[in-house]
Amino acid sequence: MKKYIFILFIVSLFFNASCVTDETCIQSKYVKLTAGFYQTTLNDSTKIISTTQTGFDSITVQGMKLDTLTGAYHLVDSILYNNNKLKLGSINLPLNNFAFQSKFKLTLNTKVDTLTIYHQHFNDYLSLECGCIVTHSIDTVTVTKHFIDSVQIRIHDVNALNVENIRLYYNYLTFHKPISN
Amino acid sequence: MRRIFVYIISSLLLCLVVSTTYAQKKKQIAIPTDSTRWMNGFTVHLDVASLVMSSMLNNETYSTEGGIQLDLKHKFFPTFEIGVAGANKVSTDNIGYKTNGMFERIGVDFNLRKKKKDSKPTNNLFTAGLRIGMSNFKYNLTNVVIPYNYWGGSEIKNYSETPTKIWYEIVVGVQVEVLKNFYMGWSIRDKNLISSEFSGESAPWFIPGFGINNGTNWGFNYTIGYHFWPQKKVLKNNKTLLIQQKNN
Numbered sequence: 001m002k003k004y005i006f007i008l009f010i011v012s013l014f015f016n017a018s019c020v021t022d023e024t025c026i027q028s029k030y031v032k033l034t035a036g037f038y039q040t041t042l043n044d045s046t047k048i049i050s051t052t053q054t055g056f057d058s059i060t061v062q063g064m065k066l067d068t069l070t071g072a073y074h075l076v077d078s079i080l081y082n083n084n085k086l087k088l089g090s091i092n093l094p095l096n097n098f099a100f101q102s103k104f105k106l107t108l109n110t111k112v113d114t115l116t117i118y119h120q121h122f123n124d125y126l127s128l129e130c131g132c133i134v135t136h137s138i139d140t141v142t143v144t145k146h147f148i149d150s151v152q153i154r155i156h157d158v159n160a161l162n163v164e165n166i167r168l169y170y171n172y173l174t175f176h177k178p179i180s181n
Numbered sequence: 182m183r184r185i186f187v188y189i190i191s192s193l194l195l196c197l198v199v200s201t202t203y204a205q206k207k208k209q210i211a212i213p214t215d216s217t218r219w220m221n222g223f224t225v226h227l228d229v230a231s232l233v234m235s236s237m238l239n240n241e242t243y244s245t246e247g248g249i250q251l252d253l254k255h256k257f258f259p260t261f262e263i264g265v266a267g268a269n270k271v272s273t274d275n276i277g278y279k280t281n282g283m284f285e286r287i288g289v290d291f292n293l294r295k296k297k298k299d300s301k302p303t304n305n306l307f308t309a310g311l312r313i314g315m316s317n318f319k320y321n322l323t324n325v326v327i328p329y330n331y332w333g334g335s336e337i338k339n340y341s342e343t344p345t346k347i348w349y350e351i352v353v354g355v356q357v358e359v360l361k362n363f364y365m366g367w368s369i370r371d372k373n374l375i376s377s378e379f380s381g382e383s384a385p386w387f388i389p390g391f392g393i394n395n396g397t398n399w400g401f402n403y404t405i406g407y408h409f410w411p412q413k414k415v416l417k418n419n420k421t422l423l424i425q426q427k428n429n
Contacts, residue, residue: 029328063331063332065332076332076333078331080331094332096330097327097328097330097334097336098332098336099332102332123327123338123382125325125340125382125383125384127386128270128272128276128278128322128386129272129273131272131274131325131326131328132325132327132328132338134328134330
């Protein structure tokens, strides 16, 4: 009996030693809104509109920040997507942690649209190792309809989970229509 | 690595103490408790492990605790433990966490040791039991940076909250009478928070009495205690009877 107690004592000590906490953050701190591009197609015979997620040959995305002195928006120096080829048909956009709206200039080939996301933000404390992240809740989304026809909010909460938050629909014919002078 | 070495050396030293106590025990003439009586006195004990470990393993946390344990029929041991613990830690991202607070635990231990026929009377115990622990404590989190992102700018936040946390513990341990009425023993504890959710804006890194807040935790206690006998006369009579029986 004493032997077993003694063995248990030793094991318990080493088990305790192995439970020293890791001081590195293992949680994801990557909070970005995911927007998917969807092409709408009207089937002439059935009159049913179908949607397909599609990529682009070239996309450029840049944030637009409000200048509080002039009241005008100017482009953020850093470019999120710089003439990138978009295979998967979705982009990740960081929302402004210190404002209630985030504005982006989207350039697809030669066409330009401005996407505005109105949102709330919340400070979300994770742990001592990970610190704090800022999550968001989307209120509304507006877009200048130069090539994007409509916007749909799929999931309002923008957090560290990689889910599609909004869908941007465009018509293939509208998008490929040649620019007329 | 250095911490593990220190831990192993301290563990071996503790083992040495335990083995010495067993050796000493053989030389003792135990005063048997009366298992027919409900009240067999009480033991007041102090935890040595929390004092030693907090200073040897790291200086980020500390804990001091003691308790009182009643002996009912030498089978049931209602226990009340009280202590004070705290933490002062700075994370790799320079986030500071500071807390100091008291904690209490209440519970009962059961003696698992069965008395064999013709065995020598002993007060040594092999116990298993349960505890409910509670702590109302204040903590401060400082220098929590709201991260810089694409848009620029950053913000530093400080949190100060006073939560109350309740947890339960499953305890297994041993107590040995090393000298007359002096006990040494150890116990291991599996600690579980009853509710791991926090109502405030942040969450504590360390909970006094519970330890580092991971939802579940392990604890180790090494106690030194003294047993008080309010019924000394009865015991003396028992001892006299035993000696008489031995002589006969």
